[in-house]
Amino acid sequence: MELINGNPFWPTTLQSNSSYPILETNLSCDTLIIGGGMGGALSAKLLTDRGIDTVVIDKRKIGTGSSMANTGLLQYTNDKTLTSCINTFGEEQGVRFYELCRNAMQQLKEVVSGLEMDTWFIPRTSLYCASTEDDVTKLEEEYHTLRRYGFEVELWNQEKIESHFPFSRSAALYTYGDAEVNPYRLVHALLHSSVQKGARVFEQTEMTHCDFKEDGVVCYTPNGTIKAKNVIFSTGYETQEIKNDRGAYLQSTYAIATKPLNDLSNWYKQSMIWETSRPYLYMRTTPDGRIIAGGLDENTPHEDQRAIRALNRARVLLERVAEYFPLPDLEIDYAWEATFGNTHDGLPFIGPHPEYPHSYFLEGYGGNGTVYSMIAASILTDTITGKENKDLELFSLTRTSKPSPL
Numbered sequence: 001m002e003l004i005n006g007n008p009f010w011p012t013t014l015q016s017n018s019s020y021p022i023l024e025t026n027l028s029c030d031t032l033i034i035g036g037g038m039g040g041a042l043s044a045k046l047l048t049d050r051g052i053d054t055v056v057i058d059k060r061k062i063g064t065g066s067s068m069a070n071t072g073l074l075q076y077t078n079d080k081t082l083t084s085c086i087n088t089f090g091e092e093q094g095v096r097f098y099e100l101c102r103n104a105m106q107q108l109k110e111v112v113s114g115l116e117m118d119t120w121f122i123p124r125t126s127l128y129c130a131s132t133e134d135d136v137t138k139l140e141e142e143y144h145t146l147r148r149y150g151f152e153v154e155l156w157n158q159e160k161i162e163s164h165f166p167f168s169r170s171a172a173l174y175t176y177g178d179a180e181v182n183p184y185r186l187v188h189a190l191l192h193s194s195v196q197k198g199a200r201v202f203e204q205t206e207m208t209h210c211d212f213k214e215d216g217v218v219c220y221t222p223n224g225t226i227k228a229k230n231v232i233f234s235t236g237y238e239t240q241e242i243k244n245d246r247g248a249y250l251q252s253t254y255a256i257a258t259k260p261l262n263d264l265s266n267w268y269k270q271s272m273i274w275e276t277s278r279p280y281l282y283m284r285t286t287p288d289g290r291i292i293a294g295g296l297d298e299n300t301p302h303e304d305q306r307a308i309r310a311l312n313r314a315r316v317l318l319e320r321v322a323e324y325f326p327l328p329d330l331e332i333d334y335a336w337e338a339t340f341g342n343t344h345d346g347l348p349f350i351g352p353h354p355e356y357p358h359s360y361f362l363e364g365y366g367g368n369g370t371v372y373s374m375i376a377a378s379i380l381t382d383t384i385t386g387k388e389n390k391d392l393e394l395f396s397l398t399r400t401s402k403p404s405p406l
Contacts, residue, residue, distance in 0.1 A: 003236070004069045005306045006314075006336030009257035009292070010184035011068060013120075020062055020191075023202040028227040029055040031384055032219055034207050035234035036060075037067040038183060038370050039362040041190035042377035043232055045111060048197040050385050055226055056191065056199060057219075059206035063187040066236045069338035070183035070369065071255050071294045073272050073284055075126055076102040076151070077175055079367045080346035081138075083145045088345060093394055095149050097347065100391060102151065104374040105177055111374075112181070117189035120182035120287055124272050127156075127165075128173040131277035136171045138276065143173055152176045164268040167324045178272060180284050183370065212357045230384050234362040234373075248349075248365050252301065253340035254313035255294035257286070258321070259333040264289060267325065281320045290333070291325070293317045297340060310337035341365040348372040350379055350395035360384070361397055 031047055033040045036058030047054045058065070078085075078101065085094035112121040130136045143155040154174040162168050191201055210231065211218045219226045233242060264270070264285060274282035279297040286292060296316060301309045314335035322330055342365050343349065349363035350372075360380050364372035375391075382389040 002303075002339075003066050004336055004338045006310050007334050008068050008255075008336045009290075009334040010070075010072075010182060011064070012334075013182055014185050014188060020201045020203040022223065023057060023205040023221050023226070024223045026225045026227075027055060027200070029053045029200070030228065031055075031230045031232065032057070032217070032226050032228035033232045033234055034058075034219065035065075035236060035362075036062045036187070036191065036201065036203065037065045037234065037236055038070065038187055039236070039364050039373035039376060040232070040234035041187045041194070042111070042373050043234060043362065043380060044194040044199050044201075045190045046377050046381040047384065048194045048199045050381060052381075052385065054194065054199045055228070056194070056201045057205040057207065057221065057226070058203050060203065062191060062201065062203045063184050066338060066369075067183050067187050069255065069336055071282070071284065071292050072120075072181045072183045072370075073274075073282060074105060074108060074179040074181055074370055075175070075272070075368060076105050076177055076371070077126065077128065077173075078346070079342070081142045081145075082149065082151070083142050085346070086145070089347075096391070096394065098149070098151065100375050100394075101368065101371050102177065104371045104378070105179065107378065108181075108371070108374050109179065111190075112186070115189040115193055117185060117192060119186040119189050121179055121186070122181075122270075122287070123177075123179050124284070125269055126175045126178045126272045126274070127161075128175070129161075129169040129273065129275050130171045131169075131275045131280070133170055135276040139171050139173055146173075146175075165324075166266045166326065174271075180272060180286075181370070186370075210359075212359065214357075217358050229358065231359045232362055232380060233356075233359060248341045248343045248363065250339055250341045251297050251299055252306070252309075252337050253294060253297045254310060254317060254337050255292065255335070256314050256317045256332050257334040258291045258318070259329070259331045260289040261291065261327060261329055262289075263327075264291075264325075273324065281317070283321060283324065291321055291330075293321045300339070306337060310335060313337065342367075345399075348376065348395055349397045350376040351383075351392050351397055353397045363397075
């Protein structure tokens with residue numbers, strides 16, 4: 001699967017000689033993680049912290065799959081509002097999902113604080129803007145729902161928005177406890193820490209197939225095998241090609257990074273900004289003064305049209321950014337298109353599958369992929385180390401759900 005088309009910004013921020021070998025022997029371990037992106041890296045970190053003998057393989061260079069296209073906005077709020085989650089899953093499960101996202105934000109902060117490499121992790125607030133007058137009522141309802149269940153949020157009116165930003169919207173939710181990160185640097189930092197604690201990492205090592213046996217799983221690669229007691233499939237959107245019941249739909253999403261800007265002083269607290277419209281626009285800044293913007297999700301174009309479409313969408317993204325921040329020196333420096341997936345009910349898939357013994361799937365699909373990956377890594381680490389985690393059922397791969405509005 002071709003995950004990325006274009007020129008992502010993040011790899012230019014890590015001039016590192018760190019590389020990992022290709023597997024060319026036979027190994028055994030407690031847990032094998034297939035996929036060295038965000039979910040795999042977080043899982044490796046938590047497992048090795050608990051002393052689990054862990055091996056990670058990736059068919060690409062580490063961090064060059066979907067993690068390289070990730071725009072690095074970390075939020076406890078979701079594309080699917082808390083109000084909608086409660087309507088879909090019921091009060092207990094809907095609220096629990098949002099609590100898990102909030103907990104994951106705190107856990108990410110704690111994990112990052114112990115890493116040697118600077119991951120550009122910066123705590124931020126978020127501004128969720130009403131795109132139309134019709135959306136104001138929805139924001140007001142969501143504000144009261146979030147407040148009712150103890151989430152820190154403010155409802156800003158048009159006057160307050162205009163007093164803090166150079167644009168105007170009828171209403172917005174202002175949330176706390178979010179953050180931005182450089183996802184490429186974070187993946188490398190997590191795996192570097194895992195290796196220091198004994199993990200073995202192999203890149204450009206593709207799983208050709210697995211044999212599922214009574215006492216574990218044997219994973220075959222072109223030049224060696226790995227026998228593991230447990231396997232975590234953290235292969236991102238390509239997981240849809242591994243198992244029969246796909247459970248998600250894939251689209252294309254677009255992103256740009258501008259050239260560094262001279263003055264972002266009118267961007268209040270460098271808050272992350274996103275919209276109620278679907279497909280939406282979202283924006284953030286970087287430590288070197290760029291604006292990263294993304295969104296405009298749509299059905300994936302035909303292969304011969306992807307590059308042309310990516311250039312067109314990049315220009316639209318820049319125009320949309322200029323509507324919010326009409327700066328004289330706005331110019332695209334990097335632009336890319338990437339595969340993006342979501343589930344029909346808005347929750348990720350995490351856990352075992354009856355057709356794959358000794359195996360767990362980490363499918364952090366949705367606009368909050370890094371937060372979902374943190375939730376998944378925590379749940380799966382508990383499960384593999386024999387600690388009961390009751391949240392596993394919420395994300396079951398065999399749950400039955402119907403498509404519902406966000």
